[in-house]
Amino acid sequence: MRLNRILLSTVLVVIAMVVQVSVLARLHLPGAVPDLLLLTVLGLAITYGHVGGCLVGFFAGLLADIAPPADHAVGRYALVLSVIGYAAGLAKPDSGQLRTAAGPMLVVICAALGTTLLYAGVGSLVGDTAGAHVGLGKLLFTAAIYDLLLAPFVVPLVMALARHFDHDPLTEDSAGGFGGSRPRMRWGRSGATGPRGMFGRTGRTVKITTLARGARR
Numbered sequence: 001m002r003l004n005r006i007l008l009s010t011v012l013v014v015i016a017m018v019v020q021v022s023v024l025a026r027l028h029l030p031g032a033v034p035d036l037l038l039l040t041v042l043g044l045a046i047t048y049g050h051v052g053g054c055l056v057g058f059f060a061g062l063l064a065d066i067a068p069p070a071d072h073a074v075g076r077y078a079l080v081l082s083v084i085g086y087a088a089g090l091a092k093p094d095s096g097q098l099r100t101a102a103g104p105m106l107v108v109i110c111a112a113l114g115t116t117l118l119y120a121g122v123g124s125l126v127g128d129t130a131g132a133h134v135g136l137g138k139l140l141f142t143a144a145i146y147d148l149l150l151a152p153f154v155v156p157l158v159m160a161l162a163r164h165f166d167h168d169p170l171t172e173d174s175a176g177g178f179g180g181s182r183p184r185m186r187w188g189r190s191g192a193t194g195p196r197g198m199f200g201r202t203g204r205t206v207k208i209t210t211l212a213r214g215a216r217r
Contacts (some may be wrong), residue, residue, distance in 0.1 A: 002167065002170060003040045005024070005048060005162075008161065008162060008165045009044055009056045009059075009129070009137065011160060012044065012161070013037065013041075013059065014063070016036045016039075016060075016118035017036075017060075017064060019038055020034070020035070020036040020037055020038055021067060021068075021069070022101040024036060025069075027209075029146065029147075030142060031141065031142025032116065032139050032142040032143035033146075034146040034147060034150050035112070035115065035143065035146070035147055036150065036154060037063075037064055037081075037146065038081070038111060039147060039150060039151055039158070040060070040154065040158055041053065041056055041060050041083075041152040042085075042088050042104070042107060042108060042111055042158075043155040043156075043162065044056045044085075044159075044162055045057065045088035045091075045092075045141040045157025046078055046089065046091055046092055046104060046107065046155075047062070047087055047158075047159050047162035047166070048089065048092070048162065048166075049089045049164070050086045050088075050089030050090050050092070052089060053085035053086055053087075054083075054089065055082075055087070056083045056085055056087025057084055058078050058082035058085070060081050061078035061079065061081035061082060062074075062075070062078040063078075064077045064078075064081075065077050065078055073123075076119065076123065076126065079122060080118045080119050080122060081115070081119075082112050082114045082116060083114075084114055084115055084118070087110075087114070088107050088111055091103060096148065103150065104151070104155050104156075108147055108148055108151040108155065111143055111147070112140075112143045112144045112146075113140055113144055115143070116136070116139050116140050116143050116191075117140070120136055124193045196209060
């Protein structure tokens with residue numbers, strides 16, 4: 001990942017984690033907690049692709065594992081979000097532009113359900129049953145509802161920021177990437193030419209005129 005992607009992802013993940021722990025977790029809503037961190041990872045994954053989504057998901061999950069008041073084994077959420085980030089990154093459109101909002105909303109629903117199932121599955125494997133008393137069905141339902149309601153305010157904003165700061169001037173077309181025009185070099189039989197051609201029609205005209213003058217002399 002490029003430096004601008006790393007910096008932006010770090011800032012967004014930290015902000016999402018702080019808001020989730022200090023605000024959303026204290027709302028004491030029934031069932032699951034609205035997962036702002038997950039939505040941030042989804043927005044970055046859909047913009048950066050599966051590799052970037054996997055990396056962002058891993059470090060975001062690791063931050064959630066070690067940030068208080070975490071009550072689960074370290075690495076559990078990092079594994080879950082790395083898988084979810086990779087899968088969400090596969091939904092990145094080839095053109096880089098989303099045509100409808102149905103795709104991201106479907107990704108949010110699948111990610112909310114998949115995160116809850118993977119989290120519970122990994123917990124059962126390592127003997128970490130924190131939160132199992134709530135009930136898996138209730139967690140799945142509330143997680144999907146909360147994340148779906150929060151997604152329209154988070155995912156488009158994260159994607160817009162990611163696209164804005166992903167601008168790389170070195171990859172711009174030299175012909176018009178900065179609002180100006182620059183003469184393009186053209187290769188022909190006589191070599192590289194600029195506007196009107198250094199060795200094109202203008203060059204041939206000068207050459208013929210010179211030969212004519214020499215013949216008159």
